Amino acid sequence: MRIGDLSRETGVSVASIKYYLREGLLPPGERTSPNQARYDAAHARRLRLIRALVDVGGLSIAGTRDVLSAVDDPAVSLHDALGTAQAAVMARTEPVEDEATTRAEQTVADLVERRGWVASERNPGYRTAVDVLAALERLGGERVAGLLDVYAEAMDGVAAHEVAAVVDTEDRERSVERVVVGIALGGALMAALRGMAEATVSARRSGLAPDPAGVTGSG
Amino acid sequence: MRIGDLSRETGVSVASIKYYLREGLLPPGERTSPNQARYDAAHARRLRLIRALVDVGGLSIAGTRDVLSAVDDPAVSLHDALGTAQAAVMARTEPVEDEATTRAEQTVADLVERRGWVASERNPGYRTAVDVLAALERLGGERVAGLLDVYAEAMDGVAAHEVAAVVDTEDRERSVERVVVGIALGGALMAALRGMAEATVSARRSGLAPDPAGVTGSG
DNA sequence: ATAATTGGAGAGTAGAACTATCCGAGTCGG
DNA sequence: CCGACTCGGATAGTTCTACTCTCCAATTAT
Incomplete structure (x- = not known):
């Protein structure tokens, strides 16, 4: 398969494929002569993964590269790859250190303790949670912040299913790939x-649709 | 309050404030002379809202403008504002119409029916769900797609609490603002x-942390 | 009085993600 | 085997977004 075939098969322009090659998202093809290379189904698959992470998961090219290096590096454990993928999906702002932040830090620390989570300040979710709660406090968004335990409970339930579904021990690379896809696309x-x-x-609240008979949200 | 005070109070540069003014995110101050204007606490509040939506919620400037127009327009109902905010947070791609998409459409339609949701193809979440499921099928991500009902159940539970917490009928503008903040920051x-x-x-799966005694995720 | 600041407009900038153009070297159809 | 097409690779250019800078005359602060 040459670059044109790869392009036709995946719907990604040749120019973009060259760009991903340059940026190191897509490994180079196998050279058949000094200026000719051959690509295979693994390249097509990788290209589809790139498009999914970028277009659907909303990752940046740089974030996608980080994630894909983790996928490719046999020394990176599943657990670490999960952290890398999470870091890539979270919108990061540098911290401001006002008193809203201080209070938010305490709130998150309490939550982590209350739920028995294993998460330090180095966890990307931890820092993002602090940022969000601090922003909410600055806005007077205590109604949203009051849902913290509702959210946490829901996410705890989801996480258990997700990790169980996505991880398997037989093939590290496939497993890591699934974890990454799960984080990026599962979130979307x-x-x-x-x-x-x-x-x-x-x-239903606005009276635009009737309340259903037996459906109360738990079926 | 003049523009410099507003900048000092909110930590947003004067240049950025002027930009938001130009882009229509921030209403103009009250003119005190042909080339002098006065700003008040409502402007500071709006500015903090803009920063939260952009920095924490990840909205674009254009998306933020749409959302804020909905907040400001008394003719926009709470329900419509909710839709506008959702459209602004979802990463949109134009549809591709391959067979993965066709199947994804069916899957989403079935889910909506199964859960008794009121959501048409015009709902931004509906289209995004189709895109994500189609991308998952193209990637062979059936393990993630298999969690659809787990996700749906979790989101149904969250949505009921969220809407109840965030909506109140006394003050439309405040209520819409809370809905918008809830969607953007609640998601983050x-x-x-x-x-x-x-x-x-x-x-815990990797043996990096012990399983806790009585904590099973439902406390 | 004079120095700093203001509002407003326009141009300029940096980064991200492509996209276009070249070019000399293969490859394919007749 | 020849001419048109395509390739890989490098470089430069484009578009979009979100600012940021520079001016300038008018105002305000000291």
């Missing part, structure tokens, strides 16, 4: 479903 | 918590 999927669920609740 | 918060919950499950 949850956001989408949350949108529909909220729209439904809101429509 | 959930992603962060998911990160910690997953890291915990993964650490």
Whole structure:
């Protein structure tokens, strides 16, 4: 398979494939002569993974590269790859250290303790949670912040299923790939479903849709 | 309050404030003379809201403008504002219409029916869900897609609490503002918590942390 | 009085993610 | 085997986003 075939098969332009090659997201093809290379199904697969992470998961090119290096490096454990993928999906802001942040830190530390989570300040989720809670306090968003335990409970339930479904020990690379896809696309999927669920609740509240007979949200 | 005071109070540079003014994210100050204007606490509040949506919620400037117009327009209902905010947080790709998409559409339609959701193809979450599931199928991510009902159940639970907490009928503008903040920052918060919950499950699986005695994730 | 600041407009900038153009070297159809 | 097409690789250019800078006359602070 040459670059044109790869492009046709995946729908990614030749120019973009060259760009991903340059940026190190896609490994180079096998050279058949000083200026000719051959690509295979693994390249097509990788290309589809790149597109999914970038277009659907919203990762940056740089974040995608970090994630893919973790996938490719046999020395990176599943657990570490999970951390890398999480870091890549979280919107990071450098911290401000005002008193809203201080209080948010305490809130998160308490939550982590309360739930028995294993998460330090180096966990990307930990820092993001602090940022969000600090921003909420600055905005007076205590109604949202008050849902913290609701969110935490829901995420605890989801995480147990997710990790169990996605991890398997037989093939490290495939497993890491699934973990990464799960974090990036699973997050997008949850956001989408949350949108529909909220729209439904809101429509019923506004009288735009009737309350259903037996459906109360737990079936 | 003049622009310099506003900048000092919120930590946003004067140049950026002027930019937001130009882009229509921040309403103009009250003119005190042909080339002098006065700003008040409402401007500072709005500015903090802009920063939160952009920095923490990850919205674009254009998306933020759409959301804020909905907040400001008394003709926009809570339910519609919710849709606008959702559209602004979802990463949109134009659809591809291959057979993966066709199957994903069916999967989402079935899910919506199964859960009794009120969501059409015009719901931003609906389209995003289709995109994500189609991408998963192209990647062979059936393990993630298999969690669909787990995600849906979790989001149904969250949505009921969220809408109830965030909506109140006394003050439309404040209520819409809370809805918008809830969607943008609540989503970021959930992603962060998911990160910690997953890291915990993964650490225990990898033997990096002990299983706790009485904590099973439902306390 | 004079130095700093203001509002407003326009141009300039940095980074991200491509996209286009070249070029000399293969490859394929007739 | 020849001419058109395509290739890989390098470099430069483009588009978009989100600012940031520079001016300038008018105002305000000291």
